[in-house]
Amino acid sequence: MTEPHSLSAESLTLAYGDRTIVEQLDLRVPPGRITAIVGANGCGKSTLLRALARLISPRSGQVVLDGKALHGRPTKEIARTLGLLPQAPIAPEGIVVADLVGRGRHPHQKMLARFTAHDYEVVAQSLDATGITEFADRSVDELSGGQRQRVWIAMALAQQTDILLLDEPTTFLDLAHQVEVLDLLTDLNRDRGTTIAMVLHDMNLAARYADHLFAMRDGRIVASGPPSEVMTSELIRDVFDLDALVVPDPVSGTPIVLPRGRHHILIPESEEPRVIHS
């Protein structure tokens, strides 16, 4: 395998009008790993992801892909290396699954050129990998939320980028489909070495599936590292202003957050177990 592509932000400042969302942020997405960006609502994590995918131009600083700033480079060239699945992508009314997945081939196609045998092959592989081959000729409108999310991931796969960014890929999905999507992304990471960086809401799933966490608050990164190291009750307090117990997940061994609200507390803080053995 060739050198994995690298994506980083250098003293990145992002703003909408007068409102600064992200200020002077430095970050390097670990190549070949799964990264989760977590934080409270409005902390700037989605904005950061959009900037990494060149959808917002920085107020100052830059996003660097393979040593060169994104800004000003041909967008089609970038699209062969860097993909993004937005939070609420739009499917054209009535479009069939295979056609939609085929749109992922756009950055690899010459203007006016027809679909090649290779394009069809990639589309078929993407359908296979996401387990939606049986829906190939069905209209996307007829699918359930979980199936539809797999279609979008298949489209991102068809783009064949080494880096894939996802903005909350599990929102709108029930628990089973959330796990299914994250398993699928893990397969992708392990089988193809795809670098994955995603914004996730669910801390427990983030801790379980990510190799690396970035925790954000007010447009800054407050913690960065493997979940087992950075996910502590202090971090949860820093990021969410929430008291919580962090214990090892008996299923995966990764940290799990048990929030302490104002109600339903059985164990007083002094009697908290240090470790749970499974």
Next chain:
Amino acid sequence: MSVQTVVAGARVRRRHRGTVLAVLGILIVVVFAVTLMVGKSFYGPAEVFRVILGETVPGASFTVGELRLPRATMAVLAGFAFGIAGVTFQTMLRNPLASPDIIGISSGASVAAVFGIIVLALDETAVSFLALGGALVTAAAIYLLSHRGGFAGTRLILIGIGVAAMLDSAVTYILSRAAAWDLQTAMQWLTGSLNGATWAGVLPLALASAVLVPLVLSQGRGLGMLRLGDDSAAVLGVNVPRTRVLLMVSAVALLAFATAACGPIAFVAFMAGPIASRIIGPGASPLLSAGLVGALLVLTADLAGQFAFDSRYPVGVITGALGAPYLVFLLIRINRSGGSI
């Protein structure tokens, strides 16, 4: 094997598209031929064909060659231009209401034309150019007004509808001050009419189409990508601002040339796109089929306006009678599905 499934599915859809385009093409040829043959005096296919080949046929040479042929050609070109311009806007803004005749661009042409006819007393050619300018200026104004802090389709549509209402009232005002003989010319232009179509009138539209239609069609794939939303299109390597400006400018110019040539034939730009999208199938570029549907609509409506009723109606009356109920239907459907515009 799933590759075969994918290839087979794509082949089925491609074949369907081919069939639809072929059928539309054949229908246009048939209606075109009928338009050349029928009228006060009937000429058979043989005579019509000889005229087209440039032979002199007593009677037919003038009636067919100078009256019916330019009229039918104008119908095809204008309908094609309206259809492509309409569907470009509707697809780009992901809204069937976003047709240029709804969002005020046609109204811009109308104000300019009516002003030219009534206040400046210009001749036909000058009025055409004024209408062209009116459409382009209006489009630019709507775009700039709606572009505060980024592009937003819904804002453009709403501002466009407001601008259309303002411009239409300006038209009414100018008409109310008009002398009777100017009024008739102005009304005929406003309704959209192919009466008195001449080769001199066809020429500018034909030249504009020769340049602009290929330009729009070359952006077909980019337009298809924009249907995924601006973000997804950009992520997939589409230069969104450039594609959008190219499509908008060429669609507005096409619409403006067609409007300048024969008036704002009501609702053709608005109806052609949704009809075309429905028959060509989702996922395919609706550009070419919308152009053909537009051409067929104008040709057929003109034929019906001339001969289907006791008295003759200009083509715009017929398309207006078809389009208005469709607009109501569309609004009801949007309302039912709980959507906003």
